[in-house]
Amino acid sequence: AQSVTQPDIHITVSEGASLELRCNYSYGATPYLFWYVQSPGQGLQLLLKYFSGDTLVQGIKGFEAEFKRSQSSFNLRKPSVHWSDAAEYFCAVGATGTASKLTFGTGTRLQVTL
Amino acid sequence: DVKVTQSSRYLVKRTGEKVFLECVQDMDHENMFWYRQDPGLGLRLIYFSYDVKMKEKGDIPEGYSVSREKKERFSLILESASTNQTSMYLCASSLVSLASSYEQYFGPGTRLTVT
Numbered sequence: 001a002q003s004v005t006q007p008d009i010h011i012t013v014s015e016g017a018s019l020e021l022r023c024n025y026s027y028g029a030t031p032y033l034f035w036y037v038q039s040p041g042q043g044l045q046l047l048l049k050y051f052s053g054d055t056l057v058q059g060i061k062g063f064e065a066e067f068k069r070s071q072s073s074f075n076l077r078k079p080s081v082h083w084s085d086a087a088e089y090f091c092a093v094g095a096t097g098t099a100s101k102l103t104f105g106t107g108t109r110l111q112v113t114l
Numbered sequence: 115d116v117k118v119t120q121s122s123r124y125l126v127k128r129t130g131e132k133v134f135l136e137c138v139q140d141m142d143h144e145n146m147f148w149y150r151q152d153p154g155l156g157l158r159l160i161y162f163s164y165d166v167k168m169k170e171k172g173d174i175p176e177g178y179s180v181s182r183e184k185k186e187r188f189s190l191i192l193e194s195a196s197t198n199q200t201s202m203y204l205c206a207s208s209l210v211s212l213a214s215s216y217e218q219y220f221g222p223g224t225r226l227t228v229t
Contacts, residue, residue, distance in 0.1 A: 009154070032216045034216070034217070036220075041222075041223075042222055042223070043118070043204055043220035043221050043222045043223050044157075044204065044206075044218075044220040045220070046217065046218075046219075049217060090156060090157065094216035100145050100162075100164070100208055100210070100216050101147075101159060101162065101172070102216060102218060104156045104157040104158075105156055106154060106155060106156040107156050
């Protein structure tokens with residue numbers, strides 16, 4: 001079965017600084033990978049996704065992520081963080097043959113200091 | 115834009131009550147999902163449905179049941195609410211296609227408190 005690890009529970013960065021959120025997955029074949037963001041009291045919004053092809057994917061709000069098969073990673077990056085990026089971020093993996101189900105990581109809470 | 119709505123944002127129920135959480139999506143999606151979200155545990159799948167009247171258990175189905183009588187509506191039922199079911203409940207839907215079926219759209223969530 002597939003699994004996702006987000007090793008950082010909580011990260012604090014200064015506004016304007018760069019950001020990298022880590023995500024490692026476990027799955028034997030090429031997975032479908034997603035990053036979602038959840039603002040306080042809200043549902044989840046899709047930031048970006050990887051299905052195949054170019055391993056560097058661009059998303060909304062200036063985010064990008066890079067799929068590295070050799071490291072089983074799909075880290076999320078942003079060159080300059082804004083205060084409005086403070087939220088919880090979830091990495092998820094989907095595997096073929098699992099009836100479209102996603103397995104989510106436990107999330108990383110991002111705090112942005114001014 | 116896909117819209118997934120949930121009947122209540124906040125709900126307070128007493129132990130032993132039967133609780134219904136409703137979810138409606140407006141994009142003709144075949145797949146619908148119910149998750150619960152708890153701090154430090156992320157999202158855990160309770161049940162999902164891939165068609166009307168079809169359902170499958172997720173990772174934590176105990177204490178829950180579901181109903182899908184119409185394509186756009188997926189209900190989560192707590193037959194006898196208990197305090198350990200206090201949580202945030204999230205509904206999601208997705209389209210059945212090769213890859214897009216894994217791209218889920220979420221509702222705003224229902225925060226349920228059982229006292």
